[in-house]
Amino acid sequence: MTEALECQLLVIGGGSTGAGVAWDAALRGFQVILADRGDLATGTAGRFHGLLHSGGRYVVRDPAGARECARENVILRRVASAAIEDTGGLFVTTPLDDLDYADRFLAACPAAEVPVEEISPAEALRREPRLTPAVRRAFAVRDGSIDSWKLIWSCARGAEQLGARILPYHPVTAILRDGDRVTGARLHDLRSGDELDVRAECVINAAGAWSGRVAQMAGCEVAVRPGKGVMVAINHRLANCVVNRCHMTGDGDIVVPSHSVSVIGTTDTPVEDPDDIEATAEEVASMMAAGDVLLPGFSRSRALRVWSGARPLLPKTAAAVGDDREVSRSHAVIRHAQRDALGGLISIAGGKLTTFRLMAKDTVDAACAELGVEKSCTTAETPLPGSTGSNYYRLPDHQADFEKGRADNPMICECELVSQADLLEAARVHPKGQIDDLRRVLRVGMGPCQGGFCAFRIAGLLHGHGAYDRTEANATLRAFVQERWKGQRRVLWGQQLRQARLDTWIFQGVLDIEHLPT
């Protein structure tokens, strides 16, 4: 059965870019539909490192990019504070790093508008006692930790409140054309199996590393090249601020505190297929070893999980093709009307999560030009739902919330302190949510036991509350356990191996999960 919907802007891709475009466009009064092939934030934006860039990482090699980050950093702290932890960051010169680079780094910051303060090695060690005692120079910057799930969902919810429709689990299977105009797209509703045509005045291709494929459906080219980056999460925070090596660039040279874990990253390897990015054992080993340079003992800490993301890299030439409007060096908005003589289609490619708002602004500006309307962007002044401009989240806040309701609220996920009430509320807001979808809202199953103790509770509880029937409960439980297993496979040594054994006994021994009735 084919249904039909209409809107002004159809946004393909529910990562940070697509959600940012939906929010920006909805604020400007457009009717928006946002579709993703999976849940929101399951592409690169949900598999990234978690850094709100201060700009420090780019000051020497890309001052323009650094300036963009620095400005967006200030804006996001204002409008997206609820998704940010104000951790601060350090750049440190270790014995392996060139001392001259530190001078160049410091000299380049002012021009890039990156606030920086040199502090003594002793002060750096006071702030972060586990930092290598061999630190030679240290610089404090305004790095932060940013939760992309919170960010993306608040963009989507904000857009929804302004009338937008959000369609997760709706992959685009075809771009609809009428001569030299794109008129919409055909979506496949994965949950019902139905086809759905969406007619739109303008289609925005915000499919990140997949945007080349979406463009292809319209017969055009967008030359993004996926670049694989690997990250490893460590069981508890080894540092409470972001720590970077002060050097040109390298693998595993930054550790970001993200909620209760420390995350090290990353690498950059060109890949053909953005869906084929599994981390190798060598990559994991190199991350663990690199961690020791910044935080001695890192490699002996318990690694929980490995994941990788596909960077939507934009070769320098791509932006220069045809009439592209080169907005910045790191991202590009492509009006296919100008480049390919195909109206009604705009692609946005490249960029970073930190600059998502700017990318969205540039994209919606282009859409306005395409549709011949003048509406100006207000995302720099309008706080996202839930953000007040100063309510940064802090690690123990969650603990404080939990503490309040502790007595009469059973704990469901022990590692991430998620209560039964939290779970039922999230299930109400995400009615068809799989356990993995709830994970991105609640962080269930993200801690040391990787779902070993919460997954079966969630399946059972939600089945009891009628959210899942028997078949659904068993299927989502199996899928979740499988998904968690995938992330752990590469770190099965020491404590995590012991954990995995215990989890296996629970799921295979006690629950016989592979033979649950369907």
Place this chain on the structure above:
Amino acid sequence: MPREVDGMSLLMETEGMGVRPSLDGCIKCTICESACPYAAVTERFPGPKTVGPQEERFRHGPLSADWSVDYCSGCGICSRVCPQDVRIAEINSRARAQLKEQRGIPLRDQLLARPDVMGRLGRPIRPLFNWAMGTPLVRFPVERVIGIHRKAAVPTVAPRTFQQWARRHPRRPAQDRVVYFHGCSTNYFEPRLGRMVVAVLEHQGLAVEIPQQGCCGLPLQSNGNFPAARTYATRLARQLRSAPSEVPVIASSTSCALMLKREAREILGVEDPALVDVSQRTYDIFEYLRDLHEQGRLKTDFVPVELTVAYHAPCQQQNQLIGKPALDVLALVPGLKLVELDRDCCGVGGTYGIKREKYEISMAVGAGLFSDIKHTAPDLVLCDSETCRWHIAKATGFPVIHPLELLHRAYGGH
């Protein structure tokens, strides 16, 4: 505010051996939760796995917010049973100290944290103090104002301190020397016990040195004042070094012995050389006597003691990981019928159980032990820890003494 890691402790952390990194070992097996006697009786305490390795991941210096960790008594049972060597009780202890630092330590806890000060202040007004503490009319306002439960056992102050006695006690010259670490409770509340310890040790032919000594800092530590606790522990270690370095230090208070042996280093992170030295040669009195016996040097000229006694090994003693040496030694006494009370905790947890909001919890924890005692109906109950003795005596009405007192009697003393 950064966490406290420095010097040696930093090395321990990076080697994965420190208190906080030990949380990495937790596989959620829940063994500790099943063993914690406090979580079993109160909803206010979520249990060792939760407040230990789980909540620790969410703590961030002064921002930490899980007040319920204050309901951990520090009994250490969880750390002992954890198959993964997670230092749960130690994690909790540090977290409590951090919370107290944020919130300020209530007057009551400051008082309880300084038995030496209480003893010193109480002595000049001893009759008044002892009368007041035994009088419900006074205990009600004390509970209201200070927060010490009106029914909680509090000790009575002795007329003369143990130190005053020791200064006049003639030193017996002998080749083998020991240093006696008596602790505050013996000094102010139970000097009798100290005199018996000296008598028993001298009976073995030992020269007993009793240096001037202060508090070990344990009550400060368990009430969350780490900086002061470190100062006390270090000062005490220096005082106990009055004798040359091979001389054993003998303690009759189990909790104080544990403090010197392990906790000052493992929880407070004290790395003072004096403390490191003393911690390695500190012995529980019965541990030392058992060693003597194993070397064939313990005097066994016992008179029969025709009594039924029930023995409770306090948790601080079990945390020394030395078994139950009092049982081993008392088994040598003819006529004695020894009943081992196989319970983990009496519920008092040092000063925990005398606090207004925790008294009921403490009584519930001890309920099993108390009913065992009533069923056994012994002539005497034995227990190595002073606070436990007071608590058990008050809760059961049975006389409770240090096992050393019984040994003293078996040697013919009165």
